[in-house]
Amino acid sequence: METMQLGNEVNTTIYTDASLELVGELLGGRRAVLIVDAEVYPRFKERLPKTLVYSVTPGEHSKSMRQAAEVYRWLQNNGIDRDTVLVGIGGGVITDLTGFVAATYLRGVSLILVPTTLLAQVDASIGGKNAVNLDGFKNIIGTIYQPEAIVCDYSVLASLPIEEIRGGVAEMIKHCMISDREQFDYFAAHAEEILSLRREALQTIIPWSIRIKKEFIEADVFDRSIRRTLNFGHTWGHAVEAVTGLHHGYAVAIGMCFATRLAVHKGLCSPDVLNALEGLLTRFGLPTGTKTLPWVIFEAMKRDKKRSAGNIHFILPRSIGKTEIVDIALDELKAFIKEG
Numbered sequence: 001m002e003t004m005q006l007g008n009e010v011n012t013t014i015y016t017d018a019s020l021e022l023v024g025e026l027l028g029g030r031r032a033v034l035i036v037d038a039e040v041y042p043r044f045k046e047r048l049p050k051t052l053v054y055s056v057t058p059g060e061h062s063k064s065m066r067q068a069a070e071v072y073r074w075l076q077n078n079g080i081d082r083d084t085v086l087v088g089i090g091g092g093v094i095t096d097l098t099g100f101v102a103a104t105y106l107r108g109v110s111l112i113l114v115p116t117t118l119l120a121q122v123d124a125s126i127g128g129k130n131a132v133n134l135d136g137f138k139n140i141i142g143t144i145y146q147p148e149a150i151v152c153d154y155s156v157l158a159s160l161p162i163e164e165i166r167g168g169v170a171e172m173i174k175h176c177m178i179s180d181r182e183q184f185d186y187f188a189a190h191a192e193e194i195l196s197l198r199r200e201a202l203q204t205i206i207p208w209s210i211r212i213k214k215e216f217i218e219a220d221v222f223d224r225s226i227r228r229t230l231n232f233g234h235t236w237g238h239a240v241e242a243v244t245g246l247h248h249g250y251a252v253a254i255g256m257c258f259a260t261r262l263a264v265h266k267g268l269c270s271p272d273v274l275n276a277l278e279g280l281l282t283r284f285g286l287p288t289g290t291k292t293l294p295w296v297i298f299e300a301m302k303r304d305k306k307r308s309a310g311n312i313h314f315i316l317p318r319s320i321g322k323t324e325i326v327d328i329a330l331d332e333l334k335a336f337i338k339e340g
């Protein structure tokens with residue numbers, strides 16, 4: 001169990017290695033509505049409180065203003081007031097959507113998150129950021145709003161497709177790269193156990209990964225400086241995702257390799273770091289590059305929101321476990337791509 005206090009008066013308790021039945025206990029007789037992934041809910045229905053349910057069609061397209069508005073209307077039609085707890089059950093799409101709705105409906109109602117993907121357990125549900133997409137731009141409307149509890153039941157991960165497991169692992173490898181050499185080595189030594197979701201392995205890596213994300217957030221709740229480190233692999237990765245449609249985690253894996261190559265090129269880290277990262281990603285069946293032309297990705301990246309006045313923030317590794325935020329001029333990046 002982890003707790004975090006992140007500035008908006010709510011103390012979030014993160015229950016790791018918990019069971020779904022805990023949700024009912026945490027509600028303790030309060031009125032609740034479940035906002036669920038329509039594919040996921042039927043699997044776990046019996047273990048969840050019997051109450052009103054709003055089912056959301058899975059997929060990124062459900063993270064929209066239109067979908068949020070539909071949920072608001074449904075809440076209103078069902079007479080949901082400020083004393084009701086919204087419980088979001090699903091992957092990052094559902095935790096983001098439910099977080100956004102809970103933050104804005106009646107100016108804020110209580111929220112519990114039940115992340116059901118590896119990515120949502122170690123990343124999307126942690127930190128209070130929520131968002132919906134608008135006109136093809138990802139995550140541009142949202143708030144920072146903390147849930148009162150996050151319930152991580154590892155057993156629900158068993159039905160995840162392998163791609164979703166690998167995608168979650170990519171974000172955890174990111175956590176290793178930005179903070180912890182020892183954990184990097186643990187991943188290298190336990191790849192099989194992790195991919196097959198062996199419980200002892202999950203008991204090690206999930207709470208650890210949550211703690212790393214939590215530490216970066218606590219150091220910078222409003223995302224002005226050090227929290228950006230969590231974007232390692234994402235500057236290039238988001239563009240790869242936009243252009244290729246690859247799974248987010250796969251795109252982040254490619255983005256981490258790109259940033260590390262750039263760091264080697266700038267003399268910030270040794271080629272050994274790149275070799276170790278590529279080796280680890282490969283072990284988990286994650287990609288280290290893409291066949292798409294780098295110029296196409298470059299153009300997509302320029303359109304991304306993180307650009308500021310001709311420079312792009314990159315998180316570049318110095319070694320495994322240590323990174324630096326570096327402003328790279330677009331011209332420098334162009335030259336690097338041309339050479340490579």
Ligand SMILES: NC(=O)c1ccc[n+]([C@@H]2O[C@H](COP(=O)([O-])OP(=O)(O)OC[C@H]3O[C@@H](n4cnc5c(N)ncnc54)[C@H](O)[C@@H]3O)[C@@H](O)[C@H]2O)c1
Nearest residue numbers: 039058091092093094116117119120123124129156159160
């Ligand atoms: N708020 C944040 O800080 C943050 C951080 C990272 C990612 N995100 C967001 O998270 C989203 C991605 O999250 P995701 O990868 O969890 O995607 P997702 O919610 O789309 O889930 C992926 C797929 O897995 C299925 N699924 C979920 N749980 C399952 C289970 N237990 N068994 C079988 N299938 C299951 C879903 O139906 C879906 O098809 C993106 O929208 C991203 O922007 C947010």
Ligand SMILES: [Zn+2]
Nearest residue numbers: 171234248252
């Ligand atoms: Zn990510």
